[in-house]
Amino acid sequence: MTWWCAARDVAWTWTWQAYxxxxxxxxxxxIGFTLLVRRLAPRHAPAGRPPxxxxxxxxxxxxxxxxxxxxxWPIGALGAGYLLTIHTAQWILYTLVVPPLLLLGIPEWLPLAAPAASRTGRALRLLARPVAALLVTDAILLVSHLPPVVDGFRRTQFGSFTVDLAWLIGGLVMWWPVLAPNPSISRVSYPWKIGYLFLCxxxxxxxxxxxxxxxxxxYALYELAPRVNDISAISDQQAAGLLMKAVADPIIWLAMAIVFFRWQGVEAAADRAEREARRVR
Structure with missing residues (x-):
């Protein structure tokens, strides 16, 4: 039985495969996230509202x-051993799309359940620093795109799982300084968040x-892979390179715009509060 999507030296078909x-x-x-919330909510979640x-x-x-x-299937199977374009689309999803959605689903009290002096607490605060997060994210990006890594890891189920997991972890680390749900974890100001995202x-x-x-x-893996819809290896590779910038960058630009408008909203609210305070005086 095939448990995880990996490269296969067989012609591509649109016959469904179970993984x-x-x-x-x-x-x-x-399930792990649900159990974690249920276990920690009675002690750490604010009273009077859902955790x-x-x-x-x-x-x-x-x-x-x-x-x-x-x-x-089919994205995982195509990306693991047939089309570099789909491989790149997976990287975009794993790094730029899925992590911010998962982080937006974390309640603000949950990271504080880890004591600041614990290993988990120290790691959460360290990775909330833009420099540390950028180093981890960029290292994962560069290493995972080296030819020996792609050609070697994608050929086995465990290796392919390792690449996918590394991308997901790298994405979570990348977005953590921007989307950490509690300000005591991430103290990065709005201007620095915008600058950090640009560096990304x-x-x-x-x-x-x-x-x-x-x-x-x-990559020999994609060069020698059975062709899908007669797409040549070099055309597939060029499309993957364009995809990495033409799709990935606008996602980050959108995030920068959202951070900017939130910053402006906070500044406007502070100005209104200051004017109200002056009127009261």
């Missing part, structure tokens, strides 16, 4: 469903440029 390891992974995240709001539940569920779609767009230029402008296929 029970993917289902267990998604169920494990959902998790409906909006937070909705964000988390949507993120989990998109994670499932990115990992299971720079390092992906490196693999995107290699993919777009290389005269030959970089």
């Amino acid at each position: 029970p390891g993917v289902w267990l992974f998604i169920l494990g995240i959902g 998790v709001s409906r909006g937070q539940i909705a964000w988390f569920v949507v993120g989990l469903l998109l994670l499932w779609a990115a990992t299971d 767009t720079l390092v992906p230029i490196v693999p995107a440029a290699f993919l777009t402008y290389a005269d030959y296929p970089i």
Whole structure:
């Protein structure tokens, strides 16, 4: 039985394939998060309101469903061993789309359940620093796109799982300084959040440029893979490079715009409060 999507030296067909390891992974995240909230809520959640709001539940569920779609057949199978374009689309989903949705589903009290002096508490606060988060995220991006890693890891189920998990962790780390739900965890100001997100767009230029402008296929795995819809390996690679910037960057630009408008909203609210205070005096 095949548990996880990995490269297969067989012609691609649109016949559905079961990957029970993917289902267990998604169920494990959902059930684990639910049990964690239920266990910690009685001691840490604010009294008088639900420990998790409906909006937070909705964000988390949507993120989990998109994670499932990115990992299971057909996207997971195509990306693991047939099309580099789909491989890149998976990276976008794992790093830029799914993590912010999952983080928006975390209640603000949950990170504080870990004592500040504990290993978990220290790690959460360290990774909320933009420099630390950027180093981790960029390291995962660059290493996971090295030819020996792609050609080697994607050929086995465990290796492919490792790449997928690393992308997800890298995405969660990347978005943590921006979306950490409690200000005592992340003290990054709005201007710094915007600058940090801009820096997140720079390092992906490196693999995107290699993919777009290389005269030959970089990855033997995708060069020798059975063709899907007669798409050549070099055309697939060039499309993957364009996708890495043409789709990924606008997602981050959108996040920068949202942060900017929230910043302006906070400033406007502070100005209104100050004017009201002056009137009272």
